[in-house]
Amino acid sequence: MSVSVFDHPWLSALLGDAEISRCFTVEAELRAMLEFEVALAMAEAELGFIPVEAAQAIANAAMIFQPDPAALAAGVARDGMVAPDWVRQLREAVGTPHGQHVHFGSTSQDVLDTSLILRLRPALAILAARLNAFDSRLAALSADHGSIAAMARTRMQRALPITWADRIAAWRAPFARHQKRLQDLNPRLLVVQFGGPVGTLDKFGDKGPSVAAALASRLDLAVPAGAWHSARDVLAEFAGWLTLVTGSLGKIGQDIALLAQNEVADVTLAGAGQSSAMHHKQNPVLAETLVTLARFNAAQLSGMHQALVHEQERSGAAWTLEWMLLPQMVVATGAALARGLALLDALRIHDKH
Amino acid sequence: MSVSVFDHPWLSALLGDAEISRCFTVEAELRAMLEFEVALAMAEAELGFIPVEAAQAIANAAMIFQPDPAALAAGVARDGMVAPDWVRQLREAVGTPHGQHVHFGSTSQDVLDTSLILRLRPALAILAARLNAFDSRLAALSADHGSIAAMARTRMQRALPITWADRIAAWRAPFARHQKRLQDLNPRLLVVQFGGPVGTLDKFGDKGPSVAAALASRLDLAVPAGAWHSARDVLAEFAGWLTLVTGSLGKIGQDIALLAQNEVADVTLAGAGQSSAMHHKQNPVLAETLVTLARFNAAQLSGMHQALVHEQERSGAAWTLEWMLLPQMVVATGAALARGLALLDALRIHDKH
Amino acid sequence: MSVSVFDHPWLSALLGDAEISRCFTVEAELRAMLEFEVALAMAEAELGFIPVEAAQAIANAAMIFQPDPAALAAGVARDGMVAPDWVRQLREAVGTPHGQHVHFGSTSQDVLDTSLILRLRPALAILAARLNAFDSRLAALSADHGSIAAMARTRMQRALPITWADRIAAWRAPFARHQKRLQDLNPRLLVVQFGGPVGTLDKFGDKGPSVAAALASRLDLAVPAGAWHSARDVLAEFAGWLTLVTGSLGKIGQDIALLAQNEVADVTLAGAGQSSAMHHKQNPVLAETLVTLARFNAAQLSGMHQALVHEQERSGAAWTLEWMLLPQMVVATGAALARGLALLDALRIHDKH
């Protein structure tokens, strides 16, 4: 299918990101779900809630488990999420007598949210690396070309002379803040979800926190103050961070598209895009794409915040809305950083002022 | 890939729509693009702008043309859209001497926008049919169960007795308006895009309108007042219509989820969803999904209207933003109508008041 | 207070609209509410539901009724809307024995929604007149300067020569559609709201539609298919129309800001704005303002569509959200049209190409 540009065989070459998208394949999703269930079984065995043999049987089955996709789809259509049918299939795969211990004390949202976090972790690492690379590339650009005279333009009019070092410093400023924000956000985001059916870990008596800690430790995630089934602020905050990043890149893209206008020509772009009808044109495609991705994320972000109004102990409607928005935002941000890097590579600054 | 729920093998079973999605496959897209180029060549031959033999050669080549997907992706990454490289490949496929006549006087946006309209046409037909079916199902529900006593609730509190006929009449009212709006919108939307590089059909002298009319006639589309390269109001209006439809369905979904609460139990839902942890539960999955899809479209709509600020004679940034938003909105609307029909089928009304 | 730019003594000179704002003063609101109650009493007396003397007493009291603002504010804080306390005060003002007949068979939402419609009516007339004036001004601009050579720019790059007539024709095209849409919308929008507590006019037996018709007739409004307490699609559609208009104006504003860049200078703007620091500058303030207002409305529109998910027979939360969004959107649209007219007056087109 190719409803979304991110899943489209050629539009994704412009707007998508193959590397980040790998965090959102069904393979990655199923792998992360299994990782949760195996770690859960191990943690529960360690604390005596299920037999050690059961945990081992679950781990063994997980090595070769291949769920039936048609049954999963039918399950999602019926249950609103994949977990119930997938757990049923996994229990069958583990077989008697240990299958019954799969997913003990847990709930669908535990496995699905933790699976999301496990897949966001590598995505975050990629985004952080690209963010650093982008900032370094700007620093290098300034070092190489910062002394070139430029013309500041305010309210779309020529204002006063500046240098390219001035312009690049203004471009860079938010990126240092984005790096700091990501450091602040990471410990809030990279946490396990574990609450059981209603967030209270009711099957574990007073040992709930111990199981959560053991589970988190095996997944190398932090333990939050409690289950966050219905408190989705950290995901909305993360979506906001993504949108800040794409916004800062969109601003640079807009600037470069303006600077590359023929009449301005303060910059040209190597390898700029072709028109199907006008071969003399050099379209600032990468620069425009950064604007597009910024505006895309800004629209999605609104939906992520609407999803904070999450009814009661778990909302189907609000939770599902996140699934529609967040993966796209992560990929859009990866794409914007990748396109931004390519744009800086293509940028040729001219000494005109 | 499965970044988007609409392209995801199992989430699409809940949130997607296989039938509508077929309008957004790459196969459908390539077919519509070819349909445009063949019709264009025929129209241009008819009016003497290219040789009749060239038009025939283009039509023949189109029957078997298979573009190289890798080259298309590389073209999109470079040019910001698929048309330039695809036209180049099609010209090669037609070969010498007729290949040069492919796409004569046209521009990328002509073929891509017209391709979109050609694919929206069957999608609109499906949506209209489902809208009618949904309205009829509501009418039948009222005919069958309208006399059952109900309790009106305002501001989340019990108000006064009504009947189910009253409730269903309130649910139905917007759907009659949606049908009327769609009739008003259709002639604005189902139009050809044809302007040439800068919207003026400069290659055709004073025959531009004739070529446009001949082209539109072959595609069974209407002829707009002029090229709409930079005037995107009709697409934003269409996106608004989609969001009105999902909003009305979301309202019904929200109502049913509230009516199906255990303590209220004015309705139950046959085949309601399962929980992975609590087998006694009957989750109103379809009802919640309608709320999700309504809020999704409401977020996207904002982006479609941001894209109206379309720079100059053609904007890369704003146009590309539409590609990211509109196909998803059409599929979400199709899904909402399909899920809405299933929800009405599952609805069991109880006589409690 | 001046939290909003629309109510701010000097920012409203840029972003607001004094004429449209008069539809949203408390005086206009109270007047429209009284108009509803008087027309309702007259209609009910005509149909025998309340004594003729009561209707006359209500009409007389309405001539001089001055509600206590502090009590209204306290009422809103407690009841979530002004109607309950205002009706109580009006009943007191009418006095014994007729005061009890005020608001008979009606509900808060009837008077508040109808009051909104009564105030939107003059706003619509102003918007329609300005829309026509703007379109005519564009036509005159084309008649006067259409033959001037221009340069089309696509994807922010020079493309091919056009004329100003071509450019203005592209600008004008959506405005003809906006006029048509408004004609289609008007009969849906200019309708009375009258349903009683739960939308069924339960106090009137089978005479409900007759009372509604008599009420509507006195207010010179149309009668809708039924009460639209919970079906808010027409307001969302209207918000969409406003956003289409500001979007089309925003596109023109963006174009003019680009054309007025010093290096391009295809146009200059008479009376353009000053900088506090750079006296040589001529800022395209009106052009930028059109972009701002377009993006403002595009953000608000999303909220109007979120408000379609309106729970049950009447929702406090969703209804109140409309109050926060719609008046601002109407004023923003009025402002955009007024600024757009001023921008066209200031536009000086240069023959450079």
Added chain:
Amino acid sequence: MSVSVFDHPWLSALLGDAEISRCFTVEAELRAMLEFEVALAMAEAELGFIPVEAAQAIANAAMIFQPDPAALAAGVARDGMVAPDWVRQLREAVGTPHGQHVHFGSTSQDVLDTSLILRLRPALAILAARLNAFDSRLAALSADHGSIAAMARTRMQRALPITWADRIAAWRAPFARHQKRLQDLNPRLLVVQFGGPVGTLDKFGDKGPSVAAALASRLDLAVPAGAWHSARDVLAEFAGWLTLVTGSLGKIGQDIALLAQNEVADVTLAGAGQSSAMHHKQNPVLAETLVTLARFNAAQLSGMHQALVHEQERSGAAWTLEWMLLPQMVVATGAALARGLALLDALRIHDKH
């Protein structure tokens, strides 16, 4: 005027906040602008850029300066912002020979952005205090009533027993994070804006940073890495924080509205709202208002992020958009916290399960 609910004499009693609104009066705005100019003059005198006598004259004039509002409005309509005409008037008020030293080396955006920050500072203090109070009130509620049995509801269906302590713990969790986020954000937000016409403090040679530091010190603000004329990420981040807070409150409001349904009746609300037609009703007005304010901010936030695409060294269009959105978001957040506190006061929890 009363276009906005925040400036409306009685709707503001429900949706506004008198205390926070005082930060957005024109008086507060003019006072903060003067505070900037006086501090600037003092800092510049201290570093020898203007005569000490001039700084003193400016400080003296500022004590009694009353700008002409009509001229300010005309200035805004012409210049797109108030600063140019206001500076002109202030220079006149200072008179010859010192008036010429007013605003030396500065630009409109310096005074207007710093004025915003100076007014956000008390608003932040109020928000922080209310956030702490709200969290403490939740803690007290849990201490007093936490042992009461409750019913968890997931996907709108009864799930399993919990306690009120469990529910309140889930409500509280985000508020600890909001407090932490605010601490992280404060040093980024409470900074001076000072860059001069194009962000480079060109009038001060290599002393620009010293002037900025002296200015900031006098205003008790921090010094950012550089002028942030065109890098608006911190304001968008702040808007995101506001929306996270209202989102968390909206979730609690939605929960309470659901719990207060007659059929559920796990809680009642003291002093709940009246209906104009149904006197038996107790409407959960405060709870609904929290939902409304959450959805309002979620819509505005999208616009704040669209404004990140800020052209070149200073954008009129994007900057102005912030003025339309941010003050309302701050007041909406203040209102949500105030209404949230009142809602907790009114909450009566019943022992039913």
